[in-house]
Amino acid sequence: MTYQPASPVTTPSAPPPARPVHLVVNGVGTTLDLEPRVSLLDALREHLHLTGTKKGCNQGACGACTVLVDGRRIVSCLALAVQYDGRAVTTIEGVGPHPLQDAFVSFDGLQCGFCTPGQICSALGMLAEHSAGVPSAVTKDVSSSPPLSRNEIRERMSGNLCRCGAYNGIVDAIDSVESVESVSSTEGTAGVPA
């Protein structure tokens, strides 16, 4: 047997230094000193104490961490905060009062509520996408602007899981918000999409 020397012991390198990251969160500008590895989700929850945005899977699979950046929905657990330097972030704390929130209550679109902030932020982004003519996987004619059918809602919201299974109520709530105009009419300084 040939002698195999042990691998040299390596000392972990020091984490990269923190750098200032400027975010406009719910209309309020703030600068945080963050290591480049800090996710946008952790920046919001751990540094700004905006705990409405939930950490579910922390790997992009559940949608609980959905926020809006410049009006577009993203899963904040897969986003590095430094990527969003200078951008406008809307969390559930910056939404509302909003008719979609009322609709979630009226139509039993929640049970424990853990997924609800992400559902609502995602629904706002989804409604803006639909309004802009973005097709989904179930849009038959992508050259048209299909109405927001329940099938379209289900498909477009499929990235947001609900462990309580409140899916029918969630679809009912979104379906009840009849037009994107009714959503955008409450747009405020928080950057909720038009």
Ligand code: FES
């Ligand atoms: S916590 Fe981000 S997708 Fe699940």
Ligand code: FES
């Ligand atoms: S309401 Fe409980 S996970 Fe959706």
